Amino acid sequence: MQETRTISLSVNGEPSTIAVPVRQNLVDFLRDTLGLTGSHVGCEHGVCGACTLEVNGAMVRGCLMLAVQADGAEVITVEGLADSGRGADLRQAFIDRNALQCGFCTPGMLASALEYVERGGSSERSAIREHLSGNYCRCTGYQSVVDAVCDVIDGRAQS
Amino acid sequence: MTGPLTIFDRPNSHIGKSVPRPDANRLLQGRGKFVDDIQLPRMLHAAFVRSPVAHGRIENMDVSQARAFPGVMAVYTGADLVAHVEPYVGVLDHLAGLRSPPQMPMAVDVVRWTGEPLVMVVATSRAIAEDAAALIEVEIDELPPVTDMERALDVDAPVIHEQYGSNLAWERTVEAGDPDAAFARADVTVVERQFRFGRHTGVTLESRAAVVEYDPSENMLTFWYSGQAPHMMQFILAKHLGLPEENVRVVSQDVGGSFGIKIHTYGDEIATAAAARILGRPVKFVADRLESFLTDIHARDHVVDGRIAVTADGKIAALAFEDITGIGPYSMYPRTSAIEANQVLNLTGAAYTLENYRARARVVFQNKNLMSQYRAVGHPIAMVVADGLLEDAAHEIGMDVVEIRRRNLIRDDAYPSTTATGLKLDDLSHHKTLDRLVAVMDYDARRAEHAHLRDAGIYRGIGLVSMVEITNPSPMFYGIGGAPIASQDGTTIRLEAGGAIHVSSSVTEQGQGTNTILAQIAAGVFGVAMDRVKVTTGDTRSTPYGGGTWASRGAGIGGEATLQAAFALKQQVLVVAATILQSSPDGLDIVDGQIVDIGSDGGGGGGGKSASVRMSLSDLARTVYYRGNELPSDLTPELIATRHYRVTDVPFVFTNAAMAAEVEVDPDTGFVKILNFWAVEDCGRVINPDLVDGQIRGGVVQGIGGAFYEECLYSEDGQLENATMADYLVPMAFEMPDIIVEHVETPTRTSVLGAKGAGEAGTGGSPAALMNAVNDALRPLGASIHQMPMTPERILKALGTV
Known part of the structure; x- marks a missing residue:
């Protein structure tokens, strides 16, 4: 055993x-x-x-x-x-959009969102929602998470 | 009422601004501190054997192999804990007639629900504890289970607690006016419906968890808990483990979702504390997901037979209903399992002028998991019944559903008013929120579009709800009934030597942003920047006494205590500053961490253009703390202030909201797509719009869960058949709509701050709007549904397809 x-x-x-x-x-x-x-x-x-x-x-x-x-x-x-700074813009967007409440789902939600952003996912909300469909959040209702991901995709496109 | 009314206009006020949460970055960097993150030296781990059947007599339990298993330190049965734990009883005095027998942390002779704890194994790792638990053989002589609450009161139903002679736990009837006469009137249309509400549960992503450390040298028990009410738990642990209350410390750090689930007394957590005390070593218990589904309190589970009488001009002549609800085999301790039914009686129709009302609730025992208070206690049932009947009645008499509300909602200028059951209502804005809702959602255009789409075979519907929410409860909620549950909360604010302030409050943080709004209030009222505020909550040793955060009370009650404490500290500081500066306290203010003169044209609110800086808060604090020799000997500054606050004149501070859902039903599959959701709510003064919107949206989505997805499915013999996350459906990102939230602000006059709660409106209101929307879509097809969750199968059944 x-x-x-x-x-x-x-x-x-x-x-x-x-x-x-x-x-x-x-x-x-x-x-x-x-x-x-x-x-x-x-x-x-x-x-x-x-x-x-x-x-x-x-x-x-x-x-x-x-x-x-x-x-x-x-x-x-x-x-x-966090230590490497990778995804810093995403973390900041989560703060700005209040895309977390209790924070328990957040590490996993961040990882999935980062995967989507880094592979060049579109800022179409339904596509973001579909990608995040494997991450359960009981607090936010997801909208603010989608907002945060949209912000990062738009921000990266402009920079 | 005391305190300055200018605080909201101060140039450095943070109240009303979407200040980001200072604690968000910690959670985003993986540095949260949840209970399961705690590792203590010599810590042991508990696992439980639970009843595999819903009802039965324990004949034998063979724990010998488990006890001998390498790594196992102890094995306890329910009987083993009898000498260590005083039983608890989930009744309260003000719920007259409520009965429930004493409960032990683990079953002693009879098991009464599937999942009830039977044996605890304590070992050096969770894996070893589980290995050993699997070796325990339990023989149970099965008894006939009572699972169907509608048959629990039948004369031939088995009685779960023989001493009571029936399975009735509590019953209450309320009546106002003469409903019989009103229903019998010739000029009314009567609509009758049966509403069915499934059981669901909170599914907090962090499951219930406890780490308990006992230090025998000081007879001191520390309980790290994932929960909402530390002082309540301190009392409970002390009482039932036989410890002096001051020898129990309860600490609640980060809490991974709560929603009312983590505010009750759970046998496995009490057993964990007992084990830690017996063994003198820390013990950790973390519920796995199966245990969560089997034992976290369930919610709802009501069948309501309701009817409404309306006149031809749309006036509600009478409303009446019978509610039956199943609560499992015991009433939950200490809040009971009768509060939800009681709230259904109190809240149904509370938005409307209602003269003739009768309601009866019966609360019955059954062999399922315990039912108790979960987010928006009773609200979804009350709103679905009232607004479901009202919209159906509107269609019967050919009236628009907005118009019928306008004819029945209590006028915005009619407050203070009372509900049919006598509860005082004040500072509500039903008409204003409804008007705003109709405008925001473009109601008329949408109706016209739907009619057009129906011709093309697309079935869309709109449903509304006008709701009230109970927030900021007074002692009339629990304290009056003898529960160790505070309605008051306290905040202590201390000036730090560096010029920052430290806020310590008895309300708790579960992610809603309580700590942030306390910081906003303290910073703004006192006069420092947000980053100069530290907040401590959730520790019975270092915070003032209070109730914690539940029933949407953190902002309204904890916020007001914080406002008053900040104001008191400011007055102290200004007296000290005036002495040092040979000035007058009235001539000084605190702005951005500096003591300033109020200029002649400064307007008295601080920060006027001629205000001049006299000294920093840091200078002042260091003078007081380190260089007292510079102060006159008759000056004895504290630089710390505590204030407590409770609601006094009303049992609750009600809020209101108008919400609407737009859905599309696919008649071929029974699937419903939620196209849009709008919520116009009035929680009084909004302290942080982003945080309030987060509460509303998250709440709406939890309501969507109850309305469409979530249901604890029991077999007839009491087995929970979908106790995994794969089988119990919850709202996920893809199916959820974007939710438009708007605010009307009618501050409550019960406090200076004026804030009401916002945590439960979404969950309380959205199911009614959603059900009305689905029925609006189904109406042209000649179908309707009044059962939740509204699954595709049930919708197809309503359509007669299957």
């Missing part, structure tokens, strides 16, 4: 070699072992999107991936985004 395996990975640019329980999912490893509690656990079955984070350039559900699967991977969490 407590079988472990040693993995090497980079989390927010910091390398680690560490033994992890083979049954532990990635988000629990990040939170409990590395103390990176910015990624949140909402449903543990891949529906709510609160644990969305980046693995090797792709946004994944941290609850649906085992830590051992991240052997050799580059992982970026919400803390890493």
